[in-house]
Amino acid sequence: MDLEIDIEDWPAGDWESLAARAVSAAQSVEPMLTNPRLSLSLLFTSDAQVHELNLQWRGRDKPTNVLSFPMLGADDLHDLAPDGPPEMLGDIALAYETCAREAAGKHVPLDHHAAHLIVHGLLHLAGHDHVTSEEDADRMEALEITALAKIGIGDPYGDSDEQE
Secondary structure, three states: OEEEEEEOOOOOOOHHHHHHHHHHHHHHHOHHHHOOOEEEEEEEEOHHHHHHHHHHHHOOOOOOOEEEEEOOOHHHHHHOOOOOOOEEEEEEEEEHHHHHHHHHHHOOOHHHHHHHHHHHHHHHHOOOOOOOOHHHHHHHHHHHHHHHHOOOOOOOOOOOOOOO
16 A cells, blocks of 8 residues: 655654554555555644544544545445555544644553554445444454454553443
């Protein structure tokens, strides 16, 4: 997957490498994400910017930890041939202040929490959902846990009140 990463208002860190590892982890549990034609735009930004995006595109007047904006439907992604021109999978935006606050509250490193949110966002872009049913939420959480374990990150839902 081709990654376009923009980092604004995040502390110094190797966010590009983290993003690449998180993408690889998500691909390991969701084969539709392995299509070589796919590209992803990933924005590490501020709560203020995510707040604006959340209000504009979702009608929610608050920041959130991660936003995902799919460019392909799940059926389109499923049917996408491996040969052909590049296809934009979608956009993901992470809000620094919310991510940092959640990581501190969970007593986990910020990079672990950010990796979790990137995996979470990618699974949304692949058509997974945690809102429509408890069964879907359980399935998505299991994929996240498995993906993160592959890059050495523990269960983000263990003893957690985190809600994505």
